[in-house]
Amino acid sequence: MASADLGSAEWERSKISAQDINLLKKLGISKQPKALLFPSEESYPTPPMEYRVSFVDHLIRGLSAPIHNFLRGLLFVYGLQLHHLTPNSILHISIFITLCESFLGVQPNWALWKRIFLCRCNGSANVAYNIGGVVICVRPDVEYFDVKFPDSVQGWRKKWLYIHEENHGSIEDNIPPFDGAEKIYRRRSWDAEATDEEKMATEALMTRIHELQSTRGQELSGIQITAYFLRIRVQPLQARKNPLWKYAGDDDVDRLSVDLPVKDLEKVVRKISSLNKKDAVPSSCRVKPYSATNALPENHPDLVSLPPLPEGGEVEERAVVTDDNQGASRPESEAAISRKSAVSSEKDADSEATASAQSLPPAVSPRNKRKRDDVEDSGTSKAEEAAPSNLKAAFDPYLDALISSGDEEEAQAIDATARTKNLARANKRADELAIKLEQSESARKKAEVDVASVEDLRKRLHDAESYLSEHITEQSVREAAIIKRLESQNRRFVRKTSQEYELKDPDNDPLLDALSFLEFHGDEAREGLTEAKEGLSRLYPYFFPKKKEPAIFLALAKCFNPPEDLGLKVRQENMKVAVESTIALVADSQQSIDWTKVGDTQEMETTKWQSLIRAAKPNSKKILAYLGCKPTPAPSSSKPEV
Known part of the structure; x- marks a missing residue:
């Protein structure tokens, strides 16, 4: 049964939370003018001119525009658009570019990539995905870093937005134009293997990777590489002025933001990996990366191997193998969840199935055009061989020759060694299938135990909800009583009284x-x-x-609290007014007075002062009335304050 191609039916209205927007601001991705545009009400992407469709989970895993030439070449060779890749696939590419530039000291190497990775469809026998319909995974026979991908990336397909891309003058130099319904075709380039010459040229790089993995006390892990490019604030998948082995620290021209706080950095690392709160996030790499302060050794080899770019024209490896998007087998529950999320509008989580619940067929060389099962992105970095749902007879060139030819002599001429090898492969395949069957039985028993645990959790959740409901009811009754009492007391105290209010029942509440x-x-x-x-x-x-x-x-x-004495200041001002008024009064009486002598007076004897007061006393009332002052009962005989 052919799988159903969802196409544009997968798209729905974007749901980006304020927490996602704040995370993009902290990472520096949205700080450039008009770098990001957030959709409004549209349920299908319609990017403006010079904008492309991206996802929040792609951006936090190292993607930014304009994109790196290596990523642009991958999209061209594999015949993909950005929305075809799952978040874990984007992280795979970011880690590979960081590994090459920071720890191997070379540009991202296409020959090395082909030795490590291959592409697979992400889907099931019933559903062929368009959004996240392709996964990048490690070849089953390659030793590579354990990246610890999360088992699922919840709801990432619903968090789409528009990212600005500068126009380079030619459409071939940019990200492929967006087509949300473009069908995914499996191509020969998905299984492209390195040639013998490429293997010889990259053997030293593979040896170095094995040393980074296994050197005791200096082991490098995928989590360390991930935390490193997040810590230095450089997006690996962005076109940059300098490679990472020239990283210049805080003053680097390719940095998007300042250093993240340790708490935020650990939160992002745990978000894009399978680390839990108990697992420590590495604060540094055990192997010192190349940078401006740790330059490349002298005579360091400069290996250049890029995937074919659009301006190079079509390549043979891009030839379509089949237009059937049938994916690898998936767990029934996982497939049901994904179909429900893609077709309906219910709020189910989109997830990337785990490797323990599915299997992956071995890589096929470009010469092998036979159809086989595909794989979807998982929580592991390795692919495993898949057990087919229906056991069929393996293709035997010997038997095929017997059937296609009626000449017994030609059939007898076939080398017996080939038949022996085919039989050995068939026996080996049967043994592997037996092992898979045993593992499936164990998984079934474990699932039955998990179902019992789920029922217990549901019962406990129901009890908790009942208790919470009762508590809310009691709280509502208590709040109503308080409001009623407050209204009563407010009416009581509207009347302002000086008497102390006595409560009728002070111990009640x-x-x-x-x-x-x-x-x-x-x-x-x-x-x-x-x-x-x-x-x-x-x-x-x-x-x-x-x-x-x-x-x-x-x-x-x-x-009221100045440095000087306010009372003294007021008295001095009053005395000043009195003196000026007295001078005016004397001047108005037309008496001849030598004012220079008056101004030179330093001290006056008390007896003389008192005699002058007694002389002026008969006219004091007239003088005070003239000055506009009320006479005091007993005029002061003390000296004035000056």
Whole structure:
């Protein structure tokens, strides 16, 4: 039965949370002007001019525009668009480029890539995916870094957006134009193997990779490489001015942002890997990467091997093998979840199936055109051989020759050695299938145990929900009682009284009693503040006749707390007015007075001062009335303050 090609039916309205947007800002991807555009209401991508469709989970795994030439060549050779690749496939490419530039000291090498990786379809016998329909996985016979991919990337297909790409003048130099319904064709290039010459040229690189994996005390892991390119804030899949072996630290021109806080860095690493909270995130690599401070050794080999780029024209490896998008077999539950997510609008999680639940057929050389099962992206970095659902007789060239030829002499001429090898392969295949069958039986028993555990969890969840509902009901009743009591007390204290309010039942509810006392004393405090404000408003003009009363208490307190004595200052001002008025009064009496002598007077004896007061006393009332002052009962005989 041919698989159903979902095509454009997989797309739905983008659902990007505020948490995702904040993460992109911290990573520096959205800080460039108009670098990202977020969809509004459209349910199918319609990117504006010079924009391409991308995903949040692709961007946090090292993707940015304009894209690296190596990634552009991969898309061209494999005949893919960016949305065809799963998040774990994007991370595979980011780790490979970082490995080549930072730890091998070479440009991303196409020959080395072909020795390590191959492509597979991501789907099932019933569903052929378009979004994330292709996975990149490690060849089964290659020792490579254990990347610890997550078992599933929840909901990544729904988090699409538009990313700006500069126009290089030719459409072939850019990311392929977006076509959300373009069908995925399996090509010979998906299984392209390195030639003998390429294997000889990259043997030293493979040896170095094995040393990085196995050197005791200096083992390098996929998690270390991932944390490294996130830590230095350089996107591996972006076209850059310099390779990573020239990374210059904080001043590097290719950095997108400042260093992430340790907490945020660990959160991102755990988000894109299978590490849990108990697993430590490496703070550094055990092998020191090449950089501006750790330059490449002298006479370091410069191996250049890039995948064919669009300007190079069509390549033979791109020939279509089959247009059947039938994918590798998947667990029934996983397939059901994925179909439900792709066809319906329900909020089910999109996931990438685990390698333990499925299997992968061995790599096929470009010369082998036979159809076989495909694989989808998984939580592991290795592919395994798949057990077919229906056992069929293996292709035997010897038997085929017997059937296609009626000449017995020609059949007898076939080498017996070939038949022996075919028989040995068939026996080996039968043994592997027996092992797979035994593993499937174990998995079935484990699944039965897991079902019992799920039922127990459901019961506990139901009990917890019942308890929570009862607690919410009790809380609502208590809140209603408090509101009712507060309304009652508010009506009671609307009438302002100076009598102390006595509660009828002070031990009934301490919280309600406390609220009652708080409201009562709050009224008293408000009245006291109002009276204090009125008193200060009356007192302020006396001390500061020429100033405006401050609006806030702090400014008022500063006015009344100056360095000098306000009382003394007021008395001095009054004395000054009195002296000036007296001088004016004497001048108006037309008496001849030597004012220079008056100004030179330093001291005056008390007896003389008192005699002058007694002499002026008969006219004191007239003088004070002239000055506009009320006479005091007993004039002071003390000396004036000057």
